Amino acid sequence: MLAYTSRRIVYVIPIVLSVALVCFLLVHITPGDPLVAVLPADASQELAAQLRSAYGFDRPLPVQFGLWLWRAIHGDLGNSIATGRPVLSEVMRAVGNTVMLAIAAAMIGFTLGLLFGLIAGYFRDTWVDKVATSFAIAGVSLPHYWLGMVLVIIFSVQLNWLPAVGAGPGGSSAWAWDWEHLRYLVLPAITTSVIPMGIVTRTVRALTGDILSQDFVEALRAKGLRETEVFRHVIKNAAPTALAVMGLQLGYMLGGSILIETVFSWPGSGLLLNSAIFQRDLPLLQGTILVLALFFVLLNLLVDIAQAAIDPRIKRS
Amino acid sequence: MSAMSDTALQAAPASKARGYWATVGRRIRRDKVSMACAIILVLIFASALLAPWLHLADPYQGSMIRRLRHVGTPGFPLGTDELGRDMLARLIYGGRLSLVIGILPVILAFVIGTSLGLVAGYVGGKLNTAIMRTVDVFYAFPSVLLAIAISGALGAGITNSIVSLTIVFVPQITRVAESVTTGVRNMDFVEAARASGAGPFTVMRVHMLGNVLGPIFVYATGLISVSMILAAGLSFLGLGTKPPEPEWGLMLNTLRTAIYVNPWVAALPGAMIFAVSICFNLFSDGMRSAMDIRN
Numbered sequence: 001m002l003a004y005t006s007r008r009i010v011y012v013i014p015i016v017l018s019v020a021l022v023c024f025l026l027v028h029i030t031p032g033d034p035l036v037a038v039l040p041a042d043a044s045q046e047l048a049a050q051l052r053s054a055y056g057f058d059r060p061l062p063v064q065f066g067l068w069l070w071r072a073i074h075g076d077l078g079n080s081i082a083t084g085r086p087v088l089s090e091v092m093r094a095v096g097n098t099v100m101l102a103i104a105a106a107m108i109g110f111t112l113g114l115l116f117g118l119i120a121g122y123f124r125d126t127w128v129d130k131v132a133t134s135f136a137i138a139g140v141s142l143p144h145y146w147l148g149m150v151l152v153i154i155f156s157v158q159l160n161w162l163p164a165v166g167a168g169p170g171g172s173s174a175w176a177w178d179w180e181h182l183r184y185l186v187l188p189a190i191t192t193s194v195i196p197m198g199i200v201t202r203t204v205r206a207l208t209g210d211i212l213s214q215d216f217v218e219a220l221r222a223k224g225l226r227e228t229e230v231f232r233h234v235i236k237n238a239a240p241t242a243l244a245v246m247g248l249q250l251g252y253m254l255g256g257s258i259l260i261e262t263v264f265s266w267p268g269s270g271l272l273l274n275s276a277i278f279q280r281d282l283p284l285l286q287g288t289i290l291v292l293a294l295f296f297v298l299l300n301l302l303v304d305i306a307q308a309a310i311d312p313r314i315k316r317s
Numbered sequence: 318m319s320a321m322s323d324t325a326l327q328a329a330p331a332s333k334a335r336g337y338w339a340t341v342g343r344r345i346r347r348d349k350v351s352m353a354c355a356i357i358l359v360l361i362f363a364s365a366l367l368a369p370w371l372h373l374a375d376p377y378q379g380s381m382i383r384r385l386r387h388v389g390t391p392g393f394p395l396g397t398d399e400l401g402r403d404m405l406a407r408l409i410y411g412g413r414l415s416l417v418i419g420i421l422p423v424i425l426a427f428v429i430g431t432s433l434g435l436v437a438g439y440v441g442g443k444l445n446t447a448i449m450r451t452v453d454v455f456y457a458f459p460s461v462l463l464a465i466a467i468s469g470a471l472g473a474g475i476t477n478s479i480v481s482l483t484i485v486f487v488p489q490i491t492r493v494a495e496s497v498t499t500g501v502r503n504m505d506f507v508e509a510a511r512a513s514g515a516g517p518f519t520v521m522r523v524h525m526l527g528n529v530l531g532p533i534f535v536y537a538t539g540l541i542s543v544s545m546i547l548a549a550g551l552s553f554l555g556l557g558t559k560p561p562e563p564e565w566g567l568m569l570n571t572l573r574t575a576i577y578v579n580p581w582v583a584a585l586p587g588a589m590i591f592a593v594s595i596c597f598n599l600f601s602d603g604m605r606s607a608m609d610i611r612n
Contacts, residue, residue, distance in 0.1 A: 014450075015453065015454065015457050018454040018457070019454065019457045019458070022454060022458075023466075026466055026467070026470040027470065029467075029470050029471060030470050030471065030472070137595060137598055137599060137602075138595065140542070140598060141542055141546075141591060141594040141595035141598045142546075142591055142594075143546045143549060143550065143587055143590045143591055143594065144546075145550060145553055145569070145587075146569060146584070146586075146587025146588075146590060146591065147587075149569070149573065149576065149583070149584060149587065150584055150587070152576060153576050153580040153581075153583070153584060157576055157577055157580055158580070251459055252459045252460075252461070254459070255458070255459030255461065255462035256459050256460070256461030256462055258461065258462075258465055258554070259461070259550050259553065259554065262553075262554060263573075273465065273469070274554065276469070277465070277469035277554075277556070278555065282470075285466075285469055285470065289458075289462060289466045292459070292462055293457055293458050293459075293462065296457065296458065296459055296462075297457050300457075
């Protein structure tokens with residue numbers, strides 16, 4: 001296990017470096033000068049040249065990348081152009097809210113997905129299966145930002161049960177675990193949970209169907225095992241793949257939260273990314289994407305290791 | 318018994334054996350859900366294509382005195398938007414841009430990804446490593462984040478949104494194409510083609526392409542639904558189409574402020590995205606099971 005874990009960690013290093021390279025290059029594919037947002041429109045040539053050398057944009061790209069990476073490793077992702085505050089602290093504060101949203105959504109989406117998937121796979125081709133499969137297809141086909149709007153229309157505008165936007169009284173800094181604040185989490189969490197619900201349902205349904213058609217299940221039944229015991233074997237065999245899919249989905253929820261956070265003005269990393277894009281705040285854009293991508297890589301690593309821990313066959317391949 | 322097999326033998330040359338694609342076509346035509354989806358998609362495509370000849374209101378012509386009319390208002394069957402423009406006309410015209418920016422990235426990625434995957438899978442060795450490790454890097458980003466990162470860096474615009482979505486889908490299709498190609502490469506008929514002197518280009522084009530295209534095609538049709546949602550999503554964020562162009566994602570964005578006045582009109586563009594997306598998903602599922610002849 002230790003050998004496998006260290007091998008996986010070593011394999012992640014080049015991925016992390018390439019991710020950093022992509023994030024670094026993002027700023028350089030922008031049309032025009034990366035300084036365009038800081039420079040006043042009537043800036044003189046000298047001022048432009050001065051700023052360019054102050055930010056290091058006059059050096060060769062590989063040198064710039066080396067310096068940027070060195071500072072990034074030490075936790076310095078530069079300062080936000082809009083607020084002047086360090087990018088890392090801005091991003092980490094926002095990521096906390098996104099993690100909270102993602103975990104709430106995961107609890108809803110994974111529970112329903114596992115439940116629907118197991119039932120649909122077990123009672124394949126019955127009406128229960130058809131209902132669960134329709135839910136799953138709808139879940140993966142819904143434009144989730146639109147679902148967010150529809151939920152706001154129903155529960156905020158028409159019924160006036162839940163708030164439409166924001167993170168509760170006092171904004172993002174005054175979060176507390178009471179209903180006063182939690183009610184702001186309900187609609188965004190339900191909206192976020194729909195895609196993972198659909199994907200987990202489809203995966204688990206297919207897995208359950210495959211496992212039930214294998215010979216060993218026949219053998220278990222022939223041995224006279226009760227259906228509940230057979231079911232336990234099904235779950236055990238489905239667990240590694242289901243876990244991998246759920247890990248990936250959690251990563252997508254963390255990284256892909258921008259649309260939902262925009263709809264609900266939820267003060268997470270997605271909303272931060274949105275403002276970074278529209279204020280042309282390139283250091284903030286770069287830093288947010290880097291942090292989110294690193295979270296995603298780390299999550300994938302953890303899932304791989306966890307998968308190998310519960311299924312020893314994976315280590316050998 | 319023997320008489321029967323005799324007649325069967327004699328009858329055999331008269332009717333040509335059905336080919337693979339003919340069988341797949343016959344199976345998909347029997348699938349009610351897939352056919353219903355295909356009909357809905359054809360209707361949406363046809364109305365978008367024929368929009369100028371459908372005697373619709375001008376999708377750009379607004380009026381301050383008839384803003385945000387409800388669904389069913391005489392003269393405006395689906396109401397009007399926040400600038401008083403006819404929703405029915407805008408939804409139908411909106412299909413033109415929405416379908417193009419949603420589907421074009423998948424077509425481009427299909428061409429590029431299939432070529433890359435075919436070469437990587439067939440040539441193998443260092444070239445395979447180079448292509449597939451590059452693909453791995455893009456897999457280190459959640460696809461929504463990657464699309465938004467590239468679009469955000471390039472700036473708003475239709476072309477940039479198509480480019481960014483193409484970049485998101487190329488790695489996914491390359492991976493599928495590579496694994497299918499690797500599976501076919503070592504089959505006997507490829508070996509035979511090579512032994513009879515066919516060069517790598519000929520083997521890839523004549524012998525491999527037809528055998529790998531099916532699974533990649535099915536995978537790509539499945540991506541169209543995601544692509545539609547993401548493309549409209551980029552416009553929804555303000556990164557795609559610019560106003561006053563009718564496009565479903567952008568319409569959803571500009572109507573967001575109207576949810577307190579006329580909520581159901583505001584939700585209409587999203588219903589269009591949902592309809593196209595779910596039809597492509599169901600049709601792609603139908604194709605997948607129709608192509609799986611073994612069952």
